[in-house]
Amino acid sequence: MTGAVLLAASAAWAGDGHNHGAAQRAIVVSPRAEVRLGGQEVVVTYGDGKLLVFLQRYVDGQPTVGAEVSATADFLPLDVQEIAPGIYASEPTELAGGRNEIEIAYTIDGRTETAAIPLTIPGGSAVARAAPTSASAGSVPSLALALAAACIFIAVNAVLMRRVRQA
Numbered sequence: 001m002t003g004a005v006l007l008a009a010s011a012a013w014a015g016d017g018h019n020h021g022a023a024q025r026a027i028v029v030s031p032r033a034e035v036r037l038g039g040q041e042v043v044v045t046y047g048d049g050k051l052l053v054f055l056q057r058y059v060d061g062q063p064t065v066g067a068e069v070s071a072t073a074d075f076l077p078l079d080v081q082e083i084a085p086g087i088y089a090s091e092p093t094e095l096a097g098g099r100n101e102i103e104i105a106y107t108i109d110g111r112t113e114t115a116a117i118p119l120t121i122p123g124g125s126a127v128a129r130a131a132p133t134s135a136s137a138g139s140v141p142s143l144a145l146a147l148a149a150a151c152i153f154i155a156v157n158a159v160l161m162r163r164v165r166q167a
Contacts, residue, residue: 031121033102037113040064044071044102044117051078051090053104063087064108072103097123 032045036058043054051071055064063086071078071090078090100121105114 031119033117033119035104035115035117037104037106037115038111040106040108040113042104042106042115042117044104044119046095046119046121049092049094051080051093051095051102053080053088053090055086055088055106064106066108068107070105074100095119095121097121 030045032043034041034043036042039058041056041058041061045052045054051073053069053071055067055069056062057064063084065085066082067088069080069082069088071080073090073093073095076093078093080088080090083089098121100119102117102119103114104117105112
């Protein structure tokens with residue numbers, strides 16, 4: 001048994017100049033968010049100023065045709081129309097950089113499902129929330145500020161104690 005494992009491992013070992021073909025490429029659609037609602041999978045993406053909703057059956061990935069889909073982005077309703085089987089697009093809309101709450105509702109055969117999906121758009125508040133990585137040249141170190149605060153505290157207390165003793 002051990003010999004078979006060693007033989008298989010040595011056969012899989014790649015020598016110099018050997019490769020296993022081109023590296024696989026990943027296709028990234030961003031910004032994007034997805035959620036499972038009932039028996040459907042909903043993928044929401046934002047591009048070219050439009051919100052796109054992809055609706056498909058969860059078990060086999062077949063596009064859901066003829067659903068009534070509505071979307072609300074940050075409390076603003078969007079008109080969503082089916083543009084291809086299982087693909088629904090909004091009218092042109094502008095979403096702010098950072099986190100946007102997208103509420104998706106669909107009705108299929110009289111049954112309605114709803115979900116709020118967070119969709120993060122690059123830029124905006126994400127840049128503002130980034131912490132500085134180093135102190136600027138003109139900044140005062142926090143230890144110096146703490147020492148200055150301690151000195152002021154001691155000086156004020158000394159003045160107050162002197163007044164109490166004199167009275």
